[in-house]
Amino acid sequence: MTNAAWFVLIGTLLIMMGLRFQILQRFNLTSSLVYLIIGIVLGPTVLGAFHFNPLEQAHFLEVLAELAVLLSVFIAGMKMPVPFRWQEWRAPARLAFISMTISVALTAAFGYYLLALPLGAAILLGGILAPTDPVLATAVQSRHMGDQDPLRFTLTSEAGMNDGSAFPFVVLGLAMLSAPPSYGLLGDWILEDVLWSTVWALVVGLVIGHLLARVVWKQRFFSRDGLLLDDFLGLGLIGLVYGVCLLVEAWGFLGVFVAAVSLRQSELTLAGLSEVTEDAEAAPEAPAPPEEPALQQSGHVSEGSLVFKEPLERLSELVLVLLLGGMLFLDSWSFRAVGLALVLFAVIRPVSVYIGLLGSGTPFRLQMLIGWFGVRGIGSIYYLMFAIVFGLGEELALEFIHLTLVVVVLSIIIHGLTVKPMMSRWW
Incomplete structure (x- = not known):
């Protein structure tokens, strides 16, 4: 496809999704499913208008x-309605670590016993496919700041x-592929890749997010008349936290999520303090303050930056899912890949959720829906490309x-088609 054709295609898709055509609503088509269908039709599977080779373009992808x-x-961290308190975060923490x-x-185990993969490769496959996705799962995620819906939260x-x-398991799998398993390797992995990297990600995110809020x-x-660029502040926080995490060998994705929650909750706390201070110091005869300029944001970096970052997230979803459709061939649909996807969705995810939430007091209906909506997507593609660039x-x-690719595509199709009917019937 020429550059002109790509501009026409992406522009048309953006207008179509912006207009929210009724046909998309009638057939319960998510945006990811629409992009995937177009990518498959234009890709090697049908028309062959373009082909994206993930092995050759691994670093770019x-x-x-x-x-x-x-x-x-x-964005997910910005939408969290509560600060870090164990009572509210008990179920998500169990899911993110135990499940x-x-x-x-x-x-x-499936990869080792049924797909005949080496043990290190099987663990690497588990690390790639285990995380749920914050990019493609927008239909079942928090819709706005302060969304109190327990399932979406x-x-x-x-x-x-x-x-x-999930990153420690990717690292463990790669390490076991390059060296024989040993107690020393496992001990170093627990100390460095699990404890050190996780704790420092939490510390860096909490501290930097709170400091920026202050x-x-x-x-x-x-300085009431000073305008701040909330979009720059938000992007700067992502870059700073992620860079510091890489420098101290902590998990950057976790650090950025924690920083977003810390920033948002710190802003809410400081806003309450600001209101109290203003009420205490204001004199009865004080003139009313002039209206703020139109460009001034609401006073919170978190709110102002979302206006800029959510469109970027949607654009990245469009591009990546289109490319995903251009990676598939007809012979991609092997029994091994489809079987792995179905076992992952129907057995592994529900079982891991059920065990992880034992004793948490989570209602069974909520557990059932959480167990089903384990969407796989861009996170899995990133870990796969990371492993390839690393030297797989x-x-x-x-x-x-x-x-x-088959697991992610089937997740987009199956979860995309079931999300609205299941949410309306069971939630």
Whole structure:
């Protein structure tokens, strides 16, 4: 396809989704499903107008998916309605860490015993496919800031955290492919890749998110006429937190999600303090303050930055899912790949959710819906490209591309077609 054809295609898709045609609503078609259908029709499966080779373009696709995930985990964190308190975060934390580990173990067992993969490769496959996706699961995630719906809150917070909690298993799988398993390797992995990287991601996110909230609050409190660029502040927070996490070898996705929650909740706390201070200091004869300029945001970086970042997230979804359709061939649909996807959706995900939430007090209906809506997507593509760029052998890389693409595509189709009927009937 020529550049002109790509501009026409993407422009038409953006207008079509912006107009929200009734036919899309009537057939319960999610945006990801629409992009996927168009990508498959234009790709090698039908017309062959373009073909995107993920093995040759692994580095480009890794960067593109990395940026998309960073935007999505940041947006997910901004929408969290409560601060970090164990009572509210108990279920999401169990899902992101306990259920994640169980899902990796069950997927690895499937890969080792049924797909005849080496143990390290089986664990790597589990790490790639276990995390749920914050990019493609927008239909079941929090719709706005402060959304109190327990299902949407749980799925959104889980997706925001488990893109970071899956990384240790990807690293373990790659390590076991390059060196024989040993107690030393496992001990180093637990200390460095699990404890160190997770704790520092939490610390970096909490501290930097809170510090930015305080800096912005002081500047706006003491300089009322100063305009701040909320979109720059939000992007700067993503870059700063992610960069610091990489420097200290912490999990950047988890750090960015925590920073977004910390920023949002700190802003709400400081806003309450600001209101109290203003009421105490205001004199009865004080003149009313002049109206703020039209460009001034609401006073919260979190609210102002979402106006800019949510369209970026939608655009990244469009591009990545179109490319995904252009990676598939007719012979991609093997029994191995389809069988893995169905077992993952119908067995591994529900079982891992049920075990992870035992004793949490989560209602069974909520557990059932959480167990079904384990959407796989751009996070899995990022981990796959990360492994390929890291040095995964070509034979395994081709096998993993085949398995991962089919799992992600079937997730878009099956979860995309069932989300609205199930949400309306059961929730």
